[in-house]
Amino acid sequence: MIVFRYLSREVLLTLSAVSAVLLVIIMSGRFIKYLAQAASGALDPGSLFLIMGFRLPGFLQLILPLGLFLGILLAYGRLYLDSEMTVLSATGMSQQRLFRITLFPATLVALVVAWLSLSLSPQGANQFQLLINQQDAMTEFDTLVPGRFQALRDGSRVTYTEQLSDDRINLGGVFITQKNLSSDTKKDRGISVLVAEKGRQEINPDGNRYLILENGYRYDGKPGQADYRAIKYDTYGVLLPKPEVSDEVTDRDAMPTASLLGSDDIRARTELQWRLSLPLLVFIVTLMAVPLSRVNPRQGRFLKLLPAILLYMAYLTILISARSALEKGKIPPTLGLWWVHSIFLAIGLGLLYWEPLRLKLASRRSVLEVARG
Incomplete structure (x- = not known):
């Protein structure tokens, strides 16, 4: 023993x-x-x-x-x-x-x-x-870190903000660039660039989430070509993807x-x-x-x-x-x-x-x- x-x-x-x-x-x-x-x-x-x-x-x-x-x-x-x-x-x-x-x-x-x-x-x-x-199911704004470029998993959009409130609602110094793809052929139609002094997230009663940008510009065009379009706006709304949590x-x-x-x-x-x-x-x-x-x-x-x-x-x-x-x-x-x-x-x-x-x-x-x- x-x-x-x-x-x-x-x-x-x-x-x-x-x-x-x-x-x-x-x-x-x-x-x-x-x-x-x-x-x-x-x-x-x-x-x-x-x-x-x-x-x-x-x-x-x-x-x-x-x-x-x-x-x-x-x-x-x-x-x-x-x-x-x-x-x-x-x-x-x-x-x-x-x-x-x-x-x-x-x-x-x-x-x-x-x-x-x-x-x-x-x-x-x-x-x-x-x-x-x-x-x-989380959007890029749920994991956004101030002072860092944040890319979606498919690389279709890149987001940047200088400031972010603790409740992740208000943003300051916003920069967003995204690819414009054709809905049927998925061909590249150039890029869109959004810059704004500040922004905020809003959630409607139907559950849709919007990013409201204030005092900024939107630039549309294709890299390498001189046919960009610039639009100045006071308020600009962007529909955010609605998160869907799968239990499967x-x-x-x-x-x-x-x-x-x-x-x-x-x-x-x-x-x-x-x-x-x-x-x-x-x-x-x-x-x-x-x-x-x-x-x-x-x-x-x-x-x-x-x-x-x-x-x-x-x-x-x-x-x-x-x-x-x-x-x-x-x-x-x-x-x-x-x-x-x-x-x-x-x-x-x-x-x-x-x-x-x-x-x-x-x-x-x-x-x-x-x-x-």
């Missing part, structure tokens, strides 16, 4: 440290991406941390299996270097028994990953898509697991198999990590680390490729993703039983040589 607690604690502590580092790295990269979108006006800066919270379960369901794999390699590798594992082996600790002990922390991780992949991650993805739908969730990873059960749609069946594959992945990588963690103290703890990581990446890459092929109908649904797990399960069993089998064969060879001599 003491050895069981000791080994489990070493694996879980290393798992936590490795997973925390990986999570910080991945979250930092994604946060920088969303921060750039917020700086360009595509996202509301106030929703960044909410977005990261919704995306967290999806990150963790992929990080935890890798963290467990590296945790076993590093924790047991240190025990081999410090000759602690040699002492345990002398007391009867075989690779198979070590694997059975490691199944306890692996089962805890598998349960957490199952909870994330089957329940929490789809809920987070659902809330993330609803939030993105709300962001898409189309991403497969945002669908509840219950709705995937019994579905005949190949994409839904693929998504269900993917969610079930992640907890199964935990046990198979544990099976591979235990024998791969065995190192010679003279060789160093990192000798097998790179090949082990390459083996894990091959497993995950083939699994993702099989998922894509299954969605496209290139793999029979009955075969699904299970053939990938079967291959690496066989590899893990081979790694686990190869060393005892080799020692057994070497012992028999020695006995035969002694008998012949």
